[in-house]
Amino acid sequence: MAYPVGYLLYLAFHTYRPLSSSEMKPAGLQNFAWLITDESTNRSLAVTLKFTVASVTIEMVVGTVCAVLLAQFMLAVKGRLGRIYSRVLGSAYILPFAVPAIAGAFAWKMVLDAQFGPLNAMLDRHTPWLVDYALAAVVVIDAWKMTPFVIFVVLAAVLSIEPTQYEAAELDGAGAWRRFTHITLPSILPVVTITAAFRAVDAFTKVFDTVFATTGGGPGSDTRMLPLMIWRTAITNLDFGHAAAQAIEALLISLVFGVALLINQRRGRS
Amino acid sequence: MKLTRQGRKRVFTVANGVILTVVALLMALPLVWMALTSLKADPDIFSATPLAAPESLTLEHYEVLFSKFHFGQASINSVLIAAATTLISVLLGGLAAYGFARYPWRGAGIAIAFLMVARMVTPASLVVPLYAIMRTLGLLNSVTSVVVGVTALNLPFVVWILRPFFESVPVEVEEAGELDGLTPLKVFFRIVLPLAKPGIMTAVLYSFLAGWTDLLFPMTFVTAPDAMPLTSALLQMQTGYKIYWGEVMAGGIYLTVPALIICFALQKHLVKGLRAGF
Missing domain, CATH: 1.10.3720.10 (MetI-like)
Known part of the structure; x- marks a missing residue:
């Protein structure tokens, strides 16, 4: 792991285009100078950030709500049948998470297809969703796949709250809403925050299969996320120096974020 | 009619169950559609009415x-x-x-x-x-x-x-x-x-x-x-x-x-x- 990362750093300071010459030339900071001024890289960065904010927001909101509802449901249902059903529900949410990204991407591509897709048939129209609403579609697909992750993490947090806290509050006459805002929310907030941070880093760095298989980064560069951009620069254009510089930019951004996260976590603990 | 506290709780739980079921079904939908499409014959897939029930199911795509x-x-x-x-x-x-x-x-x-x-x-x-x-x-x-x-x-x-x-x-x-x-x-x-x-x-x-x-x-x-x-x-x-x-x-x-x-x-x-x- 350290070797590839080191080699990546090395490449970033060299010009290496096996297509035109097999020679590797030192390039100093040229690649980084190019990086800052390159319009398509900057645009890609903006798209990736937009995607990250949108999908993580949806995942956190939907995931947290579902987790709280699921916890209430699990604790409130009575009888064997009810209990079995709440288990089935809990397992059902694993489904999107367990599906390989490429298979999920194709499933959605079919659902959203302009000519033969069920969504258009239902709405009685022929919208090419992956073209007209490309970024939104990619966000929805990612939210579909990763919301279960949030549900399970937050569910565990909700279930670990002491039931006696609720009983005491109920005796004091606190209504359901007050119990939610005064007990549930503050208890799960640390978990929710850190989950959001992890999801953000993941969404930023690991969005690849879905985009590649559905929109391919298009139309134009509307959904050309950074990982895809790096891959294209390196493998399609065989321009390793520039690609390495882009990769390091991406790493630095997630690193800044990650370090902020760590410091925050430390502070929360002490 | 005013519901008792117990009654309200029960209504809430049922509503909860309904919402959660809908979410679970929505999550399963793309996969269910994928499975269904994989079993349809080509004329049923490339049709103007994809929601219509298929005439027959086949495993030929898997072959x-x-x-x-x-x-x-x-x-x-x-x-x-x-x-x-x-x-x-x-x-x-x-x-x-x-x-x-x-x-x-x-x-x-x-x-x-x-x-x-x-x-x-x-x-x-x-x-x-x-x-x-x-x-x-x-x-x-x-x-x-x-x-x-x-x-x-x-x-x-x-x-x-x-x-x-x-x-x-x-x-x-x-x-x-x-x-x-x-x-x-x-x-x-x-x-x-x-x-x-x-x-x-x-x-x-x-x-x-x-x-x-x-x-x-x-x-x-x-x-x-x-x-x-x-x-x-x-x-x-x-x-x-x-x-x-x-x-x-x-x-x-x-x-x-x-x-x-x-x-x-x-x-x-x-x-x-x-x-x-x-």
């Missing part, structure tokens, strides 16, 4: 996967990649995690911080140096190159998952083993590993999934059909003018089913792994 799209060889490659990734990751990752948990050394903090950083690297950026390395080694177009890539990416995560599990194994048990004359390596394999089994299962599950579902490395390193795993074979199917929806959906289901079975069988460990992420 085409094997006769035209190399799914036989691809299955073998996928299994090889997943198995090798799992074995190497869990073995090396297990030893490393055990080292971190038991033998604190100067610089361990830095190494652990590096693990954290490693998890934040865009996989696509690892492809850049690894591709150059594989080219030099002449390993492009081999299953090995994919295994190396996936394992490099997966190892930090495995160490991360396993470390707390090893820390929870009581030292006294190991000391007892050492007193009985076992070498440290034997203590690890005979005593520690069995005790940390829940953690190992989680690591196995995630390593398997990493190998089974990875697309990035095979699509970059492998262009020869006979070294392709299922993921990139599936990706290949959509090139060209016409999308073979029936075959693509069948391939998607074929790729998904093993992952689903394993996830549901090891559901407990799956959820544990999600939370072990931090």
